[in-house]
Amino acid sequence: MSHNVSLRAADFLYKYLLKNNQKDQKIIKLMGINFAGELGLAAGFDKNGDYLNFSNNIGLGFIELGTVTPRAQYGNKKPRVYRLSNDMAIVNHLGFNNKGVLYLKNKLKSFERKIPIGVNVGKNSSTSLESAHEDYNYCIREIFDVCDYITLNISSPNTKDLRELHTKKYLNDFLYKVKRCCDELSKKNKKNIPILLKISPDHDEKKIEELCRIIDIHEIQGVILTNTSVDKSLLSTRKHDHTNGGVSGLPLLKKSTKMIEVCKKWLHTDTVIVGCGGIMSKSDADDKLRAGANLLQVYTGLVYKGLQLIKQINN
Numbered sequence: 001m002s003h004n005v006s007l008r009a010a011d012f013l014y015k016y017l018l019k020n021n022q023k024d025q026k027i028i029k030l031m032g033i034n035f036a037g038e039l040g041l042a043a044g045f046d047k048n049g050d051y052l053n054f055s056n057n058i059g060l061g062f063i064e065l066g067t068v069t070p071r072a073q074y075g076n077k078k079p080r081v082y083r084l085s086n087d088m089a090i091v092n093h094l095g096f097n098n099k100g101v102l103y104l105k106n107k108l109k110s111f112e113r114k115i116p117i118g119v120n121v122g123k124n125s126s127t128s129l130e131s132a133h134e135d136y137n138y139c140i141r142e143i144f145d146v147c148d149y150i151t152l153n154i155s156s157p158n159t160k161d162l163r164e165l166h167t168k169k170y171l172n173d174f175l176y177k178v179k180r181c182c183d184e185l186s187k188k189n190k191k192n193i194p195i196l197l198k199i200s201p202d203h204d205e206k207k208i209e210e211l212c213r214i215i216d217i218h219e220i221q222g223v224i225l226t227n228t229s230v231d232k233s234l235l236s237t238r239k240h241d242h243t244n245g246g247v248s249g250l251p252l253l254k255k256s257t258k259m260i261e262v263c264k265k266w267l268h269t270d271t272v273i274v275g276c277g278g279i280m281s282k283s284d285a286d287d288k289l290r291a292g293a294n295l296l297q298v299y300t301g302l303v304y305k306g307l308q309l310i311k312q313i314n315n
């Protein structure tokens with residue numbers, strides 16, 4: 001709630017008063033997109049595109065909106081967000097609370113962007129895993145024309161069984177059906193929109209290898225490494241061992257950076273890697289780039305370090 005109120009105020013300020021200082025940022029061309037710097041905003045911060053004036057003007061290289069689903073939904077019961085300041089972490093169990101893809105589409109239609117905007121899509125909680133592709137494809141059809149890239153979020157721990165989409169049993173068929181839909185849209189609209197897959201950090205190396213092979217077969221252009229972790233032993237306190245939800249922030253840093261190293265070994269060299277998880281300083285960002293990331297995303301770092309963090313990393 002306080003997140004929404006302060007962001008609404010910030011959005012107003014940035015719309016009318018605080019225009020961006022982004023002139024000297026370097027352009028990074030990847031997947032046919034001109035990113036205005038390596039560092040972007042991770043999904044979940046602005047799920048519905050309500051704070052675009054703010055995120056467009058704070059020195060970021062790109063923004064990822066969402067997760068949105070075909071129909072608006074409330075998400076899980078409250079309390080569902082826990083701030084763990086001692087660990088510089090958040091545990092969230094939101095469950096894709098969002099206003100639906102059409103609301104976001106309308107926001108984007110009328111917004112004049114300065115930096116690339118990706119949209120992160122998911123399924124409604126009532127949709128089965130067997131029909132999951134229908135929800136993703138519905139969202140993709142709606143936003144294909146108003147965004148620069150699309151992320152398939154199969155890694156939220158807060159929608160029951162969603163992470164099953166990482167398994168061979170579901171992933172091959174899922175990616176085949178989603179890619180087929182994208183190919184049809186590309187032909188019809190005469191343009192390509194890159195597809196990225198957002199992955200969970202909670203896998204062993206064998207599983208990651210299997211995952212990367214499937215990603216290669218379907219020629220997915222990029223991966224986001226990673227979403228939050230369900231491993232509460234990352235936290236310094238045992239208080240949240242039985243709290244539902246995923247850990248983000250500093251405790252996730254090493255685990256998500258390790259994922260970059262491992263995936264880099266298995267993925268096709270052209271696959272773009274977006275490093276996300278626990279970035280709290282320039283040195284954390286550099287570690288991810290050294291491990292093989294092409295781009296970066298941040299969420300929890302902004303909550304604890306504020307906008308200074310963006311400036312620090314860009315320098």
Ligand SMILES: Cc1cc2nc3c(=O)[nH]c(=O)nc-3n(C[C@H](O)[C@H](O)[C@H](O)COP(=O)(O)O)c2cc1C
Nearest residue numbers: 042043044066067092227248249277278298299300
């Ligand atoms: C409150 C909260 C809500 C989030 N919502 C989403 C979401 O809707 N979709 C998504 O793909 N990731 C979501 N995430 C995960 C972030 O995008 C990111 O992957 C994760 O927090 C790790 O990055 P960080 O340590 O910089 O926060 C959310 C994270 C937080 C803390």
